[in-house]
Amino acid sequence: MQMGQRTMIIVTSSDLIHEALVQRGPLFASRPKDSPIRLIFSMGKCAINSAEYGPVWRSLRRNFVTEMITPLRIKQCSWIRKWAMEAHMSRIQVEAREKGVVEVMSNCRLTICSILICLCFGAKITEDRIRSIESILKDVMLITLPKLPDFLPILTPLFRPQVREAKRLRQKQVELLVPLIRSRRTYVESGGKDGGAEMASPVGAAYVDSLFTLDVPGRGRLGEEELVTLVSEVISAGTDTSATAVEWAMFHLVTDQGIQEKLYGEIVECVGKNGVVMESDVEKMTYLCAVVKETFRRHPPSHFVLSHAATEVTELGGYTVPKEASVEFYTAWLTEDPKMWSDPGEFRPERFLNGDGVEVDITGTKEVKMMPFGAGRRICPAWTLGTLHINMLLARMVHAFKWVPAPNIPPPDPTETFAFTIVMKNPLKALILPRSI
Numbered sequence: 332m333q334m335g336q337r338t339m340i341i342v343t344s345s346d347l348i349h350e351a352l353v354q355r356g357p358l359f360a361s362r363p364k365d366s367p368i369r370l371i372f373s374m375g376k377c378a379i380n381s382a383e384y385g386p387v388w389r390s391l392r393r394n395f396v397t398e399m400i401t402p403l404r405i406k407q408c409s410w411i412r413k414w415a416m417e418a419h420m421s422r423i424q425v426e427a428r429e430k431g432v433v434e435v436m437s438n439c440r441l442t443i444c445s446i447l448i449c450l451c452f453g454a455k456i457t458e459d460r461i462r463s464i465e466s467i468l469k470d471v472m473l474i475t476l477p478k479l480p481d482f483l484p485i486l487t488p489l490f491r492p493q494v495r496e497a498k499r500l501r502q503k504q505v506e507l508l509v510p511l512i513r514s515r516r517t518y519v520e521s522g523g524k525d526g527g528a529e530m531a532s533p534v535g536a537a538y539v540d541s542l543f544t545l546d547v548p549g550r551g552r553l554g555e556e557e558l559v560t561l562v563s564e565v566i567s568a569g570t571d572t573s574a575t576a577v578e579w580a581m582f583h584l585v586t587d588q589g590i591q592e593k594l595y596g597e598i599v600e601c602v603g604k605n606g607v608v609m610e611s612d613v614e615k616m617t618y619l620c621a622v623v624k625e626t627f628r629r630h631p632p633s634h635f636v637l638s639h640a641a642t643e644v645t646e647l648g649g650y651t652v653p654k655e656a657s658v659e660f661y662t663a664w665l666t667e668d669p670k671m672w673s674d675p676g677e678f679r680p681e682r683f684l685n686g687d688g689v690e691v692d693i694t695g696t697k698e699v700k701m702m703p704f705g706a707g708r709r710i711c712p713a714w715t716l717g718t719l720h721i722n723m724l725l726a727r728m729v730h731a732f733k734w735v736p737a738p739n740i741p742p743p744d745p746t747e748t749f750a751f752t753i754v755m756k757n758p759l760k761a762l763i764l765p766r767s768i
């Protein structure tokens with residue numbers, strides 16, 4: 332499709348997605364040039380996606396996220412998840428007491444956001460501050476979604492109100508995150524002595540620590556605003572995606588008590604009725620893993636992966652792809668295809684234990700039957716961490732409570748809506764009944 336000055340290509344076939352992202356990965360590993368609104372958030376000079384620093388910068392950024400998420404680092408940070416999970420469980424009990432029901436999405440977003448803030452800044456901050464950061468990052472994400480002037484720049488003047496709003500959001504984002512960057516810098520520079528009581532991770536263990544000393548070839552140290560951008564990307568990328576998956580999984584557990592009881596049975600078998608679910612436990616829970624995979628299949632948090640761009644002119648599926656064309660991969664289609672999945676509309680975790688899902692590789696390396704995290708060079712660098720957050724939240728929530736539809740509100744409704752990820756239009760609310768001890 333030729334739109335204004337930019338060509339956009341949409342790829343939907345499983346074979347072509349595999350060919351482009353896995354077999355010919357480097358050719359499609361770039362990202363499109365930034366739109367005027369996105370540039371406000373990437374600071375222009377920060378050049379996260381710019382042609383000038385693009386490839387060097389992108390690979391540095393990716394290396395840092397990847398380094399932050401090695402199996403060893405994930406293990407070392409289990410105390411952060413423990414702290415956040417305890418707060419999560421207390422919060423939902425208070426909400427149930429005060430409102431009669433628990434809203435799944437808002438609680439999961441807050442919890443995951445608190446984990447990612449702590450991973451990035453090494454700081455345990457108050458719930459009010461987490462809420463403010465989470466809310467502003469959500470608004471930033473929504474305003475940076477592609478808009479008409481990205482394809483027809485001549486229309487840019489019509490979008491002045493959005494540009495003004497984008498600048499206001501950027502200012503707020505900076506105001507909220509710069510104090511954390513400064514406290515952490517003080518903490519690191521003082522060898523862990525100063526920086527405030529909220530600092531909890533040892534020096535060197537937070538994501539920003541490694542960015543303070545980073546020298547970007549050709550441009551030197553990063554400024555505060557650039558750090559704001561980098562950290563925001565990590566927090567945003569990991570919050571909505573995982574919370575969306577938990578909400579959809581819980582939707583199926585609430586509406587099909589048989590699945591919930593089978594999952595509860597597995598959790599009890601592993602940790603007992605009164606035990607505490609640990610991270611090493613969830614790895615062994617095969618039914619839980621099947622529930623999560625079936626959730627990714629039936630409700631991929633995003634229906635497209637992020638936009639890719641061709642690094643040079645190339646052919647794909649008999650079409651010529653111009654250099655720098657936006658290439659969009661529509662992936663939700665794959666899991667609805669009856670040629671690949673039996674009864675694709677049904678939610679059946681068992682298919683991943685003894686059915687058409689058993690052999691599926693969700694990273695798409697061998698073939699592409701589902702790809703919630705993308706595939707190839709630009710696959711989500713934190714997919715194991717995201718999955719761990721989902722597993723832990725589901726296991727803890729189902730171990731402690733039976734989740735049932737609330738009698739005095741409309742029943743859970745699977746209508747979808749777009750909010751960066753594909754979420755439930757009417758957020759899931761359920762009654763929680765403490766499991767008998």
Ligand code: HEM
Pocket residue numbers: 393396447564565566568569570572573576632633635636637638703704705706709710711712713714716717718721
């Ligand atoms: C269920 C959870 C998650 C899902 C479904 C998910 C999905 C995705 C997808 C589809 C992409 C785009 C791949 C592409 O463009 O080809 C992506 C990229 C990315 N994700 Fe995730 N993600 C999840 C969790 C996380 C978490 C927890 C983090 C950070 C801690 C994270 C950080 C990133 C980053 C930084 C990128 C951009 C990588 C790049 O541009 O090279 N994601 N993710």
